[in-house]
Amino acid sequence: MQTQDKAQDKVIRSAAKKSTMQSVKMQLEQINQFMQAQGITGSVAYEQETSHMVRCGRSQISLNVSEQGEKYFIELQQGKQKVAGSTTAQIDELDKLKTFVLSLNEKLVFMPEVAHRRPMMPIAQATLDNHVDSTTDKTLTNGLDKCKVDPALANLDSKRLVDLFKQCAEYFKNENVEISGAFSAGIQRYAVINTLVEKALSYEGSDYNVEMVLQLLDHDKKELRVSDVGHALNQFDSEKLIKHLAKMYQIKTQTPRQEITPGEYDVIFYADAFADLTNYMGYLTLYGESYEYGMGMLQKDKHKVGNKLFSDKLSIVDDPEDTDILFNRPVGRNGIKRPHFPLISEGVLNNLFYSEKEDCDRFNVALNNDANVAGMKVQTGTGPATFDEMVKSCVKPTLFIPYIHYMNFTNAAKGEFTGTSRFGTFLIEQGAIKAHLYNQRINDSYHNTFNNIEWLSSTLTHINTSNTYGMRNAASIACPLFVKVNKVKITGSNKQNG
Structure with a gap:
């Protein structure tokens, strides 16, 4: 059994190099099998983000940060009792997650019984997985899993975010205005499984959102705003946003x-x-x-x-x-x-x-x-x-x-x-x-x-x-x-x- 676990660990580490969510799903399915073997009823969920954010305040960049985070959420249920907890772990730290499951399970017997609590239900099951082909960047869509990730947002240089505020400052350089706002972009991933099924489900998606505010210093500090949201960087049009601000500026000042x-x-x-x-x-x-x-x-x-x-x-x-x-x-x-x-x-x-x-x-x-x-x-x-x-x-x-x-x-x-x-x-x-x-x-x-x-x-x-x-x-x-x-x-x- 130990040899089999090591072999599965090796497969997961190898898969991690190819497809993040495919390896996560394999990991969740292995934890699920472990829980089933232990006679534990419960669910495991995974959430991950890669985020980039630039904030601008009074025409100065006040924040320029990129970060990644991931978390595992585990719920266990026995009859009318339930316990839940969350932890962080790396993709190859299966032993850590198994230990966390066992520690939660020890606490389960001390949890109060809730009279109205019903049994856990199986999650939905997909017939086939889908993912992004790493060679073509095309989405392969089968079943319930979904991947809608724009590689340009996944590997975004924050200079692109800063450039929006620079463009706006350049456009209004002859006006007495200050520019504020925020530009956020990134990737969200989640996956879920429970012990009543065999396969995990997952979602991957990219997004950006922009908010830009123009303060008119010569006009009683009145403000104008423009915003945008999308799932791919090619949807973003800085010229369109600035053009809209310019039109509102003209109306407000005239x-x-x-x-x-x-x-x-x-x-x-x-x-x-x-x-x-x-x-x-x-x-x-x-x-x-x-x-x-x-x-x-x-x-x-x-x-x-x-x-x-x-x-x-x-x-x-x-x-x-x-x-x-x-x-x-x-x-x-x-x-x-x-x-x-x-x-x-x-x-x-x-x-x-x-x-x-x-x-x-x-x-x-x-x-x-x-x-x-x-x-x-x-x-x-x-x-x-x-x-x-x-x-x-x-x-x-x-x-x-x-x-x-x-x-x-x-x-x-x-x-x-x-x-x-x-x-x-x-x-x-x-x-x-x-x-x-x-x-x-x-x-x-x-x-x-x-x-x-x-x-x-x-x-x-x-x-x-x-x-x-x-x-x-x-x-x-x-x-x-x-x-x-x-x-x-x-x-x-x-x-x-x-």
């Missing part, structure tokens, strides 16, 4: 600043703002755990799957096979096969995410997805496709809000939220931009805003929804470029603060 009275206004939300609205709505509406615990805006005695919640114009889907979705993962980190998953269809609630086994056990519902790796897509409409078309479409006074800052819930049970506009709020009337406004405070509810959608743009774009806390987990929402919502409640501005 229009008067104006205050408006609080009240209800027709508002055109740029994709960044509407994606944020959608993302926050998801926490209150689309998460089954929130629904079961009564933490969201849906109440069990009033709202059910199949009920009409929002405007006919609103449809949202999570589909791992939709090429419009940037990070379409076919399997979750919880090991579940992710299906085509309509969430809202013409305003009707179709599904709720149930992603956490402990919560599903508590409420006796089935695990059906993994919201942690979901990629939502808000379906486009027939509205204006470009910024200029959007402006021309406005006859009566309409606010343009590109971004919502400090968004939060004021009353989750009623779906009420608040936030302030930022980075270029404009007043549009008679097909022209009449003024730029002070930042406006929104105090409204999803029952109101998502039932008063007039149109959605026919152009689809992608908005980053990930953050830089914890291990890399690329996330975005595919969203119409503009969405017009009527009767949005504006309750004040930041004029009193200058």
